Amino acid sequence: xxxxxxTLLFILMANTxxxxxxxxxxxxxxxNITGSWKITNEGSxxxxxxxxxxxxxxxxxYLVSGNLDTIGNRDKVGNDWVYLGELRSNKGAQAYQIxxxxxxxxxxxxxxxxxxxxxxxxxxxxxxx
Numbered sequence: 001x002x003x004x005x006x007t008l009l010f011i012l013m014a015n016t017x018x019x020x021x022x023x024x025x026x027x028x029x030x031x032n033i034t035g036s037w038k039i040t041n042e043g044s045x046x047x048x049x050x051x052x053x054x055x056x057x058x059x060x061x062y063l064v065s066g067n068l069d070t071i072g073n074r075d076k077v078g079n080d081w082v083y084l085g086e087l088r089s090n091k092g093a094q095a096y097q098i099x100x101x102x103x104x105x106x107x108x109x110x111x112x113x114x115x116x117x118x119x120x121x122x123x124x125x126x127x128x129x
Contacts, residue, residue, distance in 0.1 A: 021126060024048075028122040029073045031056075033112060037124060039098070045084060045110065047094040058116035059087035061096060068109040068125045076118045087112055 020041045026033035035051030045061070061084040064071060084096045098104060104126070111123030 023124060024050075026053075026122055026124050027068050029068075029071070029111075029120040031121045033122040037110075039104065039126075043098045043100065043104075045096045045098055047092075047096075049093045051092060051094070053090050053112065053121060055090045056114050056119075056121065058114055059090070059121065060113050060115055061085055061087055062111050062113055063098070063102065063104075063107040064109045064111055064123075065107055066109065068111065068123050071109070071111060071120055071123075073120050074118050075113075075120055077113065077115060082107070084110070 020039060022036070022038035024036040026035065026037075031054040033051075033053040036048035037051075038046045038048070040046065062077065063082040063084060064078075065080040082099065082102055084098065088094045107126060109123050109125050112121035113119070114121060
């Protein structure tokens with residue numbers, strides 16, 4: 001019984017543990033994006049008050065397994081992309097929850113994507129060295 005409880009506790013801890021990261025550099029693909037961002041230990045992706053990009057239709061945020069440099073300007077949503085939510089505004093602070101079952105270490109970038117026209121606005125590379 002103790003072994004089962006310890007195993008369950010370990011699994012729960014492993015799934016919720018996220019290494020905090022932050023930065024202020026975005027890479028524009030089709031449009032310029034500026035502002036600060038942060039991933040918290042609790043699994044939130046936060047965009048700072050200084051965030052700004054061009055307005056557009058159907059803008060969404062995705063976690064992507066590939067590095068931003070490997071993503072083309074006109075890539076469509078792939079099977080290895082995880083939806084974080086609709087971009088709530090092209091300016092200012094925003095917060096998005098990373099799904100609990102996601103291991104952030106398996107993803108290399110977060111992108112802003114116009115799904116309606118398959119246009120990659122730009123994004124950030126995670127795990128910068």
